[in-house]
Amino acid sequence: MNNKQWIRVTAMQNIPLREGRSVNVAGREIAIFNLGDRVLAIDGRCPHQGGPLAEGIVTGSTVVCPLHAWKISLETGSITKPDENPACVATHRTRIESGIVLVEVPEASQEMEERPLSCREQNRARLSASPSSSPAL
Amino acid sequence: MMERLVVVGNGMAGVACVEQILKHAQKFEITIFGDETHLNYNRILLSSVLAGEKAADEIQLNGLEWYAKHGIVLRLGIRITDVDAEGKMVTGDDDSKTPFDKLLIATGSTPLIPPMDGLEKEGLFVFRNLDDTRALLDRAAPGKKAVVIGGGLLGLEAARGLQVQGCDVTVVHLMDTLMERQLDLTGGSYLKAKMECLGVKVLLERSTTAILGNGKAEGVAFKDGSSIEADFVVIAAGIRPNVELGRKAGLQVNRGIIVTDYMETSNPDVFAVGECVEHNGTCYGLVAPLFEQGKVLAATITGNRGPVYRGTIQAAKLKIMGVDVFSAGNFSEKAPGTDAVRYEDPALGIYKKLTVRDGKLAGVILVGDTSESHRYMDWLRSQTDLTAMRRQLLFPGPADDAGLDVAAMADGKVVCGCNGVTKGAIIHAVHEKGISTLAQLKDSTRASTGCGSCTEMCQQLLKAVAPEFQEEAKKSLCKCIPFPEDKLREILRSQRLRSVQEVLEIYGNGVGCEICKPALSYMVDMLWCGDHDEDRSARFINDRVHANIQKDGTFSVVPRIRGGVTSAKELRRIADVAEKYNVPMVKITGSQRIDLLGVKKADLPQIWADLGMPSGQAYTKGVRMVKTCVGTDFCRFGVQDSTKAGVELERRLEHLYTPHKLKMGAVGCPRNCAEATVKDIGLVGQEGTWQVVVGGAAGKKVRKADLLITVESTEEALQAATLFFQYYRENANYLERTYDFVERKGIENVRRDTVYAPLATQQGLRERLRKSKRISRDAWLEGDAPRHPTQFVQIEPLEKVQA
Numbered sequence A: 001m002n003n004k005q006w007i008r009v010t011a012m013q014n015i016p017l018r019e020g021r022s023v024n025v026a027g028r029e030i031a032i033f034n035l036g037d038r039v040l041a042i043d044g045r046c047p048h049q050g051g052p053l054a055e056g057i058v059t060g061s062t063v064v065c066p067l068h069a070w071k072i073s074l075e076t077g078s079i080t081k082p083d084e085n086p087a088c089v090a091t092h093r094t095r096i097e098s099g100i101v102l103v104e105v106p107e108a109s110q111e112m113e114e115r116p117l118s119c120r121e122q123n124r125a126r127l128s129a130s131p132s133s134s135p136a137l
Numbered sequence B: 001m002m003e004r005l006v007v008v009g010n011g012m013a014g015v016a017c018v019e020q021i022l023k024h025a026q027k028f029e030i031t032i033f034g035d036e037t038h039l040n041y042n043r044i045l046l047s048s049v050l051a052g053e054k055a056a057d058e059i060q061l062n063g064l065e066w067y068a069k070h071g072i073v074l075r076l077g078i079r080i081t082d083v084d085a086e087g088k089m090v091t092g093d094d095d096s097k098t099p100f101d102k103l104l105i106a107t108g109s110t111p112l113i114p115p116m117d118g119l120e121k122e123g124l125f126v127f128r129n130l131d132d133t134r135a136l137l138d139r140a141a142p143g144k145k146a147v148v149i150g151g152g153l154l155g156l157e158a159a160r161g162l163q164v165q166g167c168d169v170t171v172v173h174l175m176d177t178l179m180e181r182q183l184d185l186t187g188g189s190y191l192k193a194k195m196e197c198l199g200v201k202v203l204l205e206r207s208t209t210a211i212l213g214n215g216k217a218e219g220v221a222f223k224d225g226s227s228i229e230a231d232f233v234v235i236a237a238g239i240r241p242n243v244e245l246g247r248k249a250g251l252q253v254n255r256g257i258i259v260t261d262y263m264e265t266s267n268p269d270v271f272a273v274g275e276c277v278e279h280n281g282t283c284y285g286l287v288a289p290l291f292e293q294g295k296v297l298a299a300t301i302t303g304n305r306g307p308v309y310r311g312t313i314q315a316a317k318l319k320i321m322g323v324d325v326f327s328a329g330n331f332s333e334k335a336p337g338t339d340a341v342r343y344e345d346p347a348l349g350i351y352k353k354l355t356v357r358d359g360k361l362a363g364v365i366l367v368g369d370t371s372e373s374h375r376y377m378d379w380l381r382s383q384t385d386l387t388a389m390r391r392q393l394l395f396p397g398p399a400d401d402a403g404l405d406v407a408a409m410a411d412g413k414v415v416c417g418c419n420g421v422t423k424g425a426i427i428h429a430v431h432e433k434g435i436s437t438l439a440q441l442k443d444s445t446r447a448s449t450g451c452g453s454c455t456e457m458c459q460q461l462l463k464a465v466a467p468e469f470q471e472e473a474k475k476s477l478c479k480c481i482p483f484p485e486d487k488l489r490e491i492l493r494s495q496r497l498r499s500v501q502e503v504l505e506i507y508g509n510g511v512g513c514e515i516c517k518p519a520l521s522y523m524v525d526m527l528w529c530g531d532h533d534e535d536r537s538a539r540f541i542n543d544r545v546h547a548n549i550q551k552d553g554t555f556s557v558v559p560r561i562r563g564g565v566t567s568a569k570e571l572r573r574i575a576d577v578a579e580k581y582n583v584p585m586v587k588i589t590g591s592q593r594i595d596l597l598g599v600k601k602a603d604l605p606q607i608w609a610d611l612g613m614p615s616g617q618a619y620t621k622g623v624r625m626v627k628t629c630v631g632t633d634f635c636r637f638g639v640q641d642s643t644k645a646g647v648e649l650e651r652r653l654e655h656l657y658t659p660h661k662l663k664m665g666a667v668g669c670p671r672n673c674a675e676a677t678v679k680d681i682g683l684v685g686q687e688g689t690w691q692v693v694v695g696g697a698a699g700k701k702v703r704k705a706d707l708l709i710t711v712e713s714t715e716e717a718l719q720a721a722t723l724f725f726q727y728y729r730e731n732a733n734y735l736e737r738t739y740d741f742v743e744r745k746g747i748e749n750v751r752r753d754t755v756y757a758p759l760a761t762q763q764g765l766r767e768r769l770r771k772s773k774r775i776s777r778d779a780w781l782e783g784d785a786p787r788h789p790t791q792f793v794q795i796e797p798l799e800k801v802q803a
C-alpha cells in the first residue's frame, strides 16, 4: 500500500486539450493526457516497439501510437487494436490540485520489486481498489 | 449449302452491318476483306489517339475471337481490285479470286485532296486511318510547325491533336466560317475564338494553291499571294466516297453508290453500306446514319425485306475538350416561315441557336454549352410541337434531376446516337441478358461505344433498371464520420465548418480517430485557404512539431534546399549544426536535400534557428521539393533553364499542404536526369517548349506521368503546373497520390478541368491558391513562436524524486 507516492508533475495548462506530454517521474517515462473532463496517465512507451505514446493522436479515451498505430486504452492500459493483444501498458492514477497535475507512481525501489508482476495484473489490482482517474479541477 | 457473303471493307459500317446480319440469321459463310492491316477499330476515336487521350490498342472494336466465333474468314491487308458481277467473283491485289453469292461493298471513303501544286512533296499527310494517325504522331513534335488545310470537324480535331503534341498549329480554311456545314457565321466566330484561345491559329478565306518547299514541304502558298511556313501539312478538306468497285460491278453510281430505301443497289445480289453509298441524294460522313442503314440492309439481305431507311437527321459534335460544339438539322434561317431563337453570352463564350419552323424544331447550334443537346435531338427526331414550350426553348425546363430525365424518356427515344440504341433496347438487354455493368451493356448493345457522350445516360438507365447494378461504391472516410470525402468537402464548405472537432461533433461520433482527424485537418485548411481553426491535437505528431518521427522517437530535420541548389555558406551552417547537436547521421536524401537524423524534439527550435533555412516539409503531406538538373546553366544538352524554373516552382508552392506528399521535378531536356516524368508534377524542357506532366510515380508503384499540356514559355509552364496543383488539392481524397488521382479522374478530365477549363474556372483555382499561399508560412517559424508553451519542451516534474 505505501509503496506508491503522489508526485506533483506540472501545471494543467502545460498539457493541451486532447494531447499528451511525456514526463520522467522517478526514473519512469510517463505519458499524461488531457481529455478535457479528466487527465489520464500511462507508461510512456508502446509495448510494440517502444513508440512514444505521448506523441499519439487521442481518440476518445484511447491513444494511437505514432509509429505503427497500435491503439491503447488510457483507462485500462490494454491494447484495443490490433485485437486479441495480450500486451498492456501500466496506468497511473492522477489528480488535480489547484491547477497542478499529480500522478501516483510506484516508489523507485518498489518498482524494481514489482517488475515481475504483469502490468495487467497491476492494473486489475489497482482498478478494484479505486477509480483510475480523478475529475479535472 | 450456306450462301457465301463477301464483304469488302473491314470498317465501321461493314462490320456493324455484319453484326446486324448475324442477329437475323446464321445463313451466310462470311469473308471480310480489309485493306488496312488492323482489326476493326473505332475510327471516330482516332482524334483521341492523336491527342494522346487513348492508346491505339484501346480503340479496337471486334477482336479476333469475335470473327472466329462467327466463323468469319478475315483477310486483312488485301485490297479488292475488281468485281465480276456476272461471274460473281471478286479479285484481290494478291490475285486471289473469291466467289460470292452476295456481295457487300463497305469501302468507306478516301480523303479528298484539292488540286494544288507540290502535292508530291514529302511531309504531306491525311487523317483517315490508324496508319495515318501513327505517321502523324511520329512526325509531330514540340515546336514543329503544322499547317492543317480544312477547318471542318476533322481538320479541327486534327489540329487540336497536333497542338496537344506540342506543335505550333495553323488551320487554313477556304470559307469565311469554320465548320460552315454545321455552324452559321456567329457560331463559327465563337468557335474560332475558342480554338485561338487554345493556341491554334486560324486563317479564314484562304485558298491554298501550292505546297512550297524543296523536295519536302516547307510552307503553303495562297491564292492572294501570301504564304506561311510549315514543317508538315495535313490535308483534311473533305472526303470522297470509294465507288470504284460499284462502277466495276456495273451499279448505278452518282457521287456514291445509289441505294433504295431498302438499301438495295441496282443489282439484287450486290449491296452497299456506309460512306460509299448515296441515299436520296445524300452521302453521309458520320457513323449514326451508317448504322441505321446497316440495320435495314441486314433485314433485306437476310430475306426479311420490310424495314426502310428514310435518311437521317445529321448531328455533329466536335470532340475537342473544352470546345463544346454541337449542331444538328438545318440551321438556315432562309426558308420561309423559319424563326431563329438565339442566346449569346460573349464573356462565357456561349452561343445557342434554334431554328423553328411551323412550331417544330428544324435545327440547332450549340457552342460553349452542349449540355442540352439530347433534349434538342429528341425534339428534332420526334418533331415535337414546341408551341407550348416557346418560352423555355433555350433554358432547361423546371429543374428536375437527371435521373428523372431518363425515366421520363419514351422507350423509343435514342440514347446512343452513334449506334442508334434506344432506351427500350437497353432495358430489353438488361432484362434479357441480366446485364449489370456498363461494360456488359457495351458488349451487348454497342451503346456508348461511339463518341461516348451518352455514357452518363447509360449509367443512369442501368441504375434505374438493372437490379444488380453496382455503382462504384463510394468509400466513406472512416467509421467515425460516414460520408465519402467529396460529400464531406461539400458539407464543410456549405456549412462553413472551420474546425475538425466541430465537424466530428455535428456529423461524426464526436471523437474521431487517427484516420479521419488528419484528413479533416487537411480539408478545413484547404477549403478555407488556411483561414481555419487549427487544432494540433487532430494532427499527426510530425505536423505538431514539423519534423519526421523516427523509430526511436527522435526526429529528422530536412531543410528546404530549393531545386537542390545550395551554397558553401549554407553547407557550412548545416555542418556546424550537425556538430553542435551531435546529430548521429547526416544523409543526402533521394530528393537532392540533406537530412539530419536522430534529433531530439527539444532541440528542434534551436536547430532550425541555427540553420536559418525554411522547413523542407519532408515530414508531411505537403510540398516536398522540385528536383532539378543543371539544364542550360551548365549542361551541354540543356535546352531549357530547368534549375531556375524548378527553384521558382518550389518557391511558388512551398509551405502549402496537399492530400498526400507531392514531389516535383524539372529537367532541361528529354534526357530527364532529374526524373521529372516520374514525379507528381514534372516540367520537361524541349527545344522551344515545356511539357508539363502530371501523375508520375517512382515508389512502390512506378508510373510515367501523363502529358497535361505543352507550352512555350516558362511562365506558362509554371501556370499550368500550379493550376493542376490547386485542382489536386481541391479534388483528391486525403492520402490519394497524384498518380491514383489522375487515373481515377482520367487525364482527359483533368485537362478539361484545368488547363482547358473556362477562364472563370481557372481564375477561381488561381485565386484560391493565391489566398492559401498568402496565409501560409514556413512551419519552422513556430520554433520562435510556438503555438503552445510546451510544443517542443520536455516537461520536468515539479517535484524531484530520488530514483
Ligand SMILES: Cc1cc2nc3c(=O)[nH]c(=O)nc-3n(C[C@H](O)[C@H](O)[C@H](O)COP(=O)(O)OP(=O)(O)OC[C@H]3O[C@@H](n4cnc5c(N)ncnc54)[C@H](O)[C@@H]3O)c2cc1C
Pocket: B008, B009, B010, B011, B012, B013, B014, B033, B034, B035, B036, B043, B044, B045, B046, B047, B078, B079, B080, B081, B106, B107, B108, B109, B127, B128, B129, B154, B157, B242, B245, B273, B274, B275, B276, B284, B285, B286, B287, B288, B290, B317, B319, B418, B451
Ligand atoms: C479522325 C476521324 C474522326 C471522326 N469522328 C467522327 C465522329 O465524331 N462522329 C461520327 O459520327 N463520325 C466520325 N468520323 C467519321 C466515321 O469514322 C466514318 O463515317 C465511318 O468510319 C465510316 O464507316 P465506313 O465503314 O463507311 O468506312 P470506313 O470506316 O472507312 O471503312 C471502310 C474500310 O474499307 C477499307 N477499304 C476501302 N476500299 C477497300 C477495298 N477495295 N478493299 C478492301 N478494303 C477496302 C478501308 O481501308 C476501310 O478500312 C470520323 C472520321 C475520322 C477519320
Ligand code: HEM
Pocket: B548, B558, B589, B590, B591, B592, B593, B594, B595, B616, B617, B618, B624, B625, B627, B663, B698, B699, B700, B701
Ligand atoms: C514512413 C515512411 C517513410 C519515410 C520516413 C520516408 C522518408 C523519406 C525521406 C526523408 C526522403 C527524402 C525526402 C526529401 O528530401 O524531401 C524520402 C524520399 C523518397 N521516398 Fe520516402 N519515406 C517514407 C515512405 C515512402 C514510401 C511509402 C514511398 C513509396 C511508395 C517512398 C518513396 C520515396 C521516394 C521515391 C523518395 C525519393 C524521391 C526522389 O528522389 O525524388 N517513401 N523518403
Ligand code: SF4
Pocket: B629, B630, B631, B632, B635, B636, B637, B638, B639, B642, B667, B668, B669, B670, B671, B672, B673, B674
Ligand atoms: S536532363 Fe538534359 S539538360 Fe538536364 S542535365 Fe540531363 S541532359 Fe542536361
Ligand code: FES
Pocket: A046, A047, A048, A049, A050, A051, A065, A066, A067, A068, A069, A070
Ligand atoms: S511502437 Fe507503437 S505501434 Fe509500433
